[in-house]
Amino acid sequence: MGFGALFLRDLRLVWRRPGDVAVVLAFFVVATVLFPLGIGPETNLLARIAAGVLWAAALFASMLSLDRLFAADYEDGALDLLLLAPWPLELAALAKCAAHWVVTGLPLAVLAPLIGGAFGLDGASLVVLALTLLVGTPALSLIGGLAAALTLGARRSGALLALLALPLCVPTLIFGASAIETTATGEGFWVHLAILGALALVSLATLPWAIAAALRQAGE
Amino acid sequence: MADLHFLANPARFRRFSQRVLPALWLITALAFVIGLYWSLAIAPPDYQQGDTVRIMFLHVPSASLAMAGYLLLAALGASLLVWRHPLAALMARATAPVGATYAAVCLITGSLWGRPMWGTYWVWDARLTSFLLLFFFYLGHIALSRAYDDSERGDRAAAILAVVGAINVPIIKFSVDWWNTLHQPASIMRLDGPSIDPLLLWPLLWMMGTLALLFVALVLMRTETEIDRRRLEIVENQD
Numbered sequence: 001m002g003f004g005a006l007f008l009r010d011l012r013l014v015w016r017r018p019g020d021v022a023v024v025l026a027f028f029v030v031a032t033v034l035f036p037l038g039i040g041p042e043t044n045l046l047a048r049i050a051a052g053v054l055w056a057a058a059l060f061a062s063m064l065s066l067d068r069l070f071a072a073d074y075e076d077g078a079l080d081l082l083l084l085a086p087w088p089l090e091l092a093a094l095a096k097c098a099a100h101w102v103v104t105g106l107p108l109a110v111l112a113p114l115i116g117g118a119f120g121l122d123g124a125s126l127v128v129l130a131l132t133l134l135v136g137t138p139a140l141s142l143i144g145g146l147a148a149a150l151t152l153g154a155r156r157s158g159a160l161l162a163l164l165a166l167p168l169c170v171p172t173l174i175f176g177a178s179a180i181e182t183t184a185t186g187e188g189f190w191v192h193l194a195i196l197g198a199l200a201l202v203s204l205a206t207l208p209w210a211i212a213a214a215l216r217q218a219g220e
Numbered sequence: 221m222a223d224l225h226f227l228a229n230p231a232r233f234r235r236f237s238q239r240v241l242p243a244l245w246l247i248t249a250l251a252f253v254i255g256l257y258w259s260l261a262i263a264p265p266d267y268q269q270g271d272t273v274r275i276m277f278l279h280v281p282s283a284s285l286a287m288a289g290y291l292l293l294a295a296l297g298a299s300l301l302v303w304r305h306p307l308a309a310l311m312a313r314a315t316a317p318v319g320a321t322y323a324a325v326c327l328i329t330g331s332l333w334g335r336p337m338w339g340t341y342w343v344w345d346a347r348l349t350s351f352l353l354l355f356f357f358y359l360g361h362i363a364l365s366r367a368y369d370d371s372e373r374g375d376r377a378a379a380i381l382a383v384v385g386a387i388n389v390p391i392i393k394f395s396v397d398w399w400n401t402l403h404q405p406a407s408i409m410r411l412d413g414p415s416i417d418p419l420l421l422w423p424l425l426w427m428m429g430t431l432a433l434l435f436v437a438l439v440l441m442r443t444e445t446e447i448d449r450r451r452l453e454i455v456e457n458q459d
Contacts, residue, residue: 146384150377154367163363164381167356170349210384213301217376 010099105137149214289319294386297379309375314442
């Protein structure tokens with residue numbers, strides 16, 4: 001009940017300011033477009049690097065909207081209410097990360113194959129790209145949520161958040177990109193996708209508690 | 221465990237540390253003299269690698285201690301979060317830069333060793349990449365604990381980060397088993413026993429002990445400084 005309320009409230013807040021989401025997606029497009037412009041239009045080369053570039057750009061784009069994830073509630077006192085509420089803070093953390101995923105990870109999973117086509121990826125690789133982003137971005141939202149909660153109220157929190165979140169996101173990046181690359185060579189991608197799913201599930205099972213602990217010590 | 225409780229009082233810890241440190245520094249210095257002479261002059265050159273194998277005597281202990289240091293950070297973090305141990309936060313602040321330096325030494329000596337051995341300064345295999353991540357986790361811990369005006373906030377946030385990042389340490393240890401890596405697989409901590417020749421094993425173990433003593437001495441000295449710094453901060457904030 002409370003989970004749904006908080007989740008929908010966050011979505012409603014983003015709905016009123018769609019520019020916040022649009023900026024993240026626009027950054028993703030601009031960042032990925034820089035690579036062909038910088039490296040040159042040779043299609044073979046672009047197809048080789050597409051998996052890594054798209055996944056890395058997705059990582060950076062996810063990081064962009066994270067520092068506002070808890071900061072707005074921290075500043076206007078809604079976080080204090082959540083801390084005092086009689087229902088688990090872990091569910092609140094999960095609700096906010098889920099809302100972040102819906103407005104960031106999900107659109108990225110839809111948008112990335114379009115950019116991937118411009119990089120010269122073939123049809124099967126595009127499908128796997130979308131699948132890996134769909135499966136992997138929940139982990140990114142959770143890890144980013146942890147970094148956001150840890151850096152609430154810190155100096156230079158934006159850069160610090162990226163410094164904390166990106167090393168934790170590296171396994172997701174490695175398996176996401178390698179799944180797409182094995183598709184291109186014709187080998188099976190299911191192993192990589194399964195490990196990606198495992199990472200997402202482990203994040204789901206452990207990080208809400210870490211985020212709640214970080215929110216509690218931020219609220220003290 | 222009673223000893224740890226005895227030292228939980230920062231003032232008592234400081235008196236203990238001031239008594240112990242001079243002797244500890246002396247022992248560390250002696251161990252270094254013996255260890256360096258043993259590893260540089262007495263230990264034989266490797267039949268394949270020649271004299272470059274001597275980098276191992278610095279590279280391997282610094283790697284082990286960097287990983288152990290991060291586990292110490294995680295234990296101190298857990299101690300702070302669960303029991304609110306008063307000294308854990310200060311010791312964690314003291315340990316992180318020391319551990320980060322050991323990690324940097326390992327990365328640099330490994331890179332210098334890799335050039336003659338593998339023909340390259342760096343390769344993106346599982347062990348090197350996961351160890352580089354460990355170095356980044358250290359940097360993140362250092363940055364986070366110092367990012368707040370209220371130091372206690374920083375300590376608790378860094379404690380949570382240390383506990384979450386500790387998963388990386390077993391990944392580093394087993395990375396050479398789980399992936400095809402260029403880095404050499406385990407030669408010491410194996411089920412079959414060490415595969416390294418005793419003439420090289422013993423100076424390696426001695427240097428491991430020496431660098432461990434250095435680690436402890438540095439952490440004790442830095443913890444004393446952190447106690448003083450925290451006292452100063454409390455006095456400043458009272459105005």
